[in-house]
Amino acid sequence: MNPIHTLKGEYFFLHDRNVFVNRASEDFEAPVHDHDFIEFAFVAEGTGFHHIGGQVHPIHKGQLFHIPIGVPHVFRPASADVAKHPLTVYNCVLSPALLGRLAGFVSDAKLERFISDLRDGVAPYFYLSDADDSLERLMLAMHREFSMPRDASSVYLDTLLIQLLIVVGRLKGSSSSVASRKLTHFDHLLSYMEQNLDKELSLAHLAQISRWSERHLQRLFQRHTEQSFKACLQALRIRKSCQLLRTTTWKIAAIAETVGYRDQASFLSVFRRIAGMTPSEYRKTKTSSTL
Template sequence: MKKASPMIEKGEQFFSNGLSLFVNRVSEEFILPEHEHDFIEICYVWEGSGFHYIEDRTIRVSKGDLFFLPIGISHIFRPSTRNPKDPLIIGNCIFDEKIFRFLTSVLPVEYGLYLFRQINAKTDRWIQMRESSGEFGQLFESLHMEFQQKRMGYETMLCGLLLQLLIRMERALNVEMRAADPAAEKVELVYGYIRDHLHEKLTIADIAGHVGLGERQLQRIVSSYTGLSISSLLSKERIERSRKLLSEPSCAGLTVAEIASRVGIHDLKRFHRLFKQTTNVTPGRYRQEQGASR
């Protein structure tokens, strides 16, 4: 017998007053059918135990479990028992892709949430993790309180708290990745070293020596994780940093040549070529557009 298609929940059912972010705390029952959404959802098991049916998986859950569900994932929670004395309490934080895209790229050069950006690009991938010391629960308490009380500036506060939650989740993912694959830690070290030394003349030997790898091994690991060669990764990071500098009011007095030098590109023609290849506009035009948008 063919399985029935899950119902689709739409963000417009929950979002109001122009804010595409909604937080609630619910006691799960056996009434709501399996469903999927046109929004992103973070679910936190606040109290009790039960089961989470995600796609074709059945996962036993208990207090402290957290799930990140991209758009289009079908799922449903069920309590372990129908006894109202043993409820399964779930916290839900839902938001649209626009908010998620903003929060995960608000600091795109040095502090971007790279794992979540990669996961969001793969809409069939969901994540499960578990808090270690109540850190997810504390943030859900704050999110729920702000959403319920709606005091002045609560919209900004909610976005700030959601960003904190995403960072906490990013840290948990990094720990899991390091445990499962030590090479992931090396890639993180590569990114950190490059971003700290962009203004310098970096060589593959410099980077390999810093992370404790041979040059060939470094090239292979970086390519497998990023799809880029070391030189392409350097160019990408330098152009990203230059975009940030060109859009910062505090750097308005710097010439394009000075900004190119600050990101380690001392050949102005090469800088113009790389910048236009990446952004489809010249550095000067990009600066004008950023100034007009402020």
């Protein structure tokens, strides 16, 4: 049996930074290893296997893994032909000292206990699925901030890490109560709407996929968004169209169709009501403000 290689935090934590974030393409060269720090690994691309603690688990894009201190593991792609079968992982490694410091900024007792369990090695190995892309967005933001540091980057990274710990803690606890499961289910429904704005979204369709009645869905929208379903959907579509107006040169008709409006006149009417100006005026205002 090959000896297990131990990775030391002192190699990664440079310039008094107790966090390290990278994007790695996995292969068959890396040895089985453990480490003296806490690791969160997120599968960004591909499929493969996670060898950990004498077990082998198939993995795929969208999974997040917590690897505690001292637990031997390694990621392997699905085949030796990594060009055809790549496996790309974002690694976020944290020192126990950093988790101790972050716990001091947290006022929620349950979250503080979760962070302390991670720091002290009480929390075991676990993995989660990223149902609404929230984990991926946080990993991308942390990697960008770590690799391209700017003013107050260390503070911004701390806030991103706390967000990551909150999301992970919520996902772990979402199966612990009926109320949490219902809230998580509705949150996933909102994410589904955001990711499918170009489709014919209707209350009847959402009722079908959620297995809630249309009447109950209307109550949930009013309770948790303080809007009707129709108003919430319009707000999501106009928010997405504003993003596209700021970040693309697409024609307004193409943007309208992308966010689910087949009739451009309806899009213009709703946009003006919500944004207070036409799409052309909005684009001109946002473009001139960045010059």
